[in-house]
Amino acid sequence: MKNIFSLAEEWISRSNAVEPDSQFFCLDGQTFQTRLSHLEITLQKIPELKDDFSFISSMVGEIGNNSFDHNLGSWPDIRGIFFAYDLNKKQIVLADRGQGILTTLKRVRPALMNDSEALLTAFTEKISGRAPENRGNGLKYVKKVVIDIKKDISLKLYFQSGNAFTILDNKTINLKIEQANTSLRGCLALINF
Amino acid sequence: MLIELKKFGNLLTSRQLGKESLAALSPQLPKENTEKIIIDFLDVTTFSPSWGDEFLSPLQQKYQNNLFLKNTSNASVKATIEILEETNQVKFQVE
DSSP states (O other): OOOHHHHHHHHHHOSSOOOOOGGGEEOSHHHHHHHHHHHHHHHHTSGGGTTTHHHHHHHHHHHHHHHHHHHTTTOSSOOSEEEEEETTTTEEEEEEOSOHHHHHHHTTOTTOOSHHHHHHHHHHSOOOTTTTSSOOOHHHHHHIIIIISOOSSOOEEEEEEEEEEEEEOTTOSSOOOEEEEEEEEEEEEEEEO | OEEEGGGGOSEEOOHHHHHHHHHHHGGGSOSSSOSOEEEEOTTOOEEOHHHHHHHHHHHHHHHGGGEEEEOOOSHHHHHHHHHHHHHHTOOOEEO
């Protein structure tokens, strides 16, 4: 199998919008839920994940559902997300060609100046891109699971939106936002476990 | 009243499904805050803040000290309860 992260990066970076390979494509939340359920059942069967599989499935659920929730009715071109996993490499990839974190959060926090500020806000502050609805726990939950919670497995997350990215693992003390060489539309996430 | 979450599914992650689940349950819920409400997480395999915020947070607001959670040992259940407590500034009672 070709590297799933490269496939997602290639898809999210394309200037001409096309749907990804159907095996990696979730057009809507229902399709994503079905495929997430399949992943969860598969993870449960891995002995070393016996107590911790739900950390992974819940993180994937939050990241994938965020894409649908925050782009509902506002997808710039392709509606739906890229969702793939390679259990041999212990990798899970999610990507969307949506509006990205900055555009989403600027609606409720107009002072946000760039992708880096927006990403930091999304991971650290209680803020919702769909205010006044009470939302905005998703990425903070992901951060908590990767960094703070004691568990038997090590998790690592790469998350990029626009030209800002962060890498989190259990050694992360202060979340650091870095500048990517290329700007991506939407969001791109890689989970290693 | 006992609410068995497994009747809504084992993988409870989507905000939309959390909202729909609460809407489906609403007609059965007591109108007044006079009886004990127990939410049972038995056989829930994956739980996340999106589903939890749509389902648990309104119940916590309405039933407050009469709301109890049980069988919360699943890792994602525990982590989700913690983050809902932190962000909503509430404390869930666990049996």
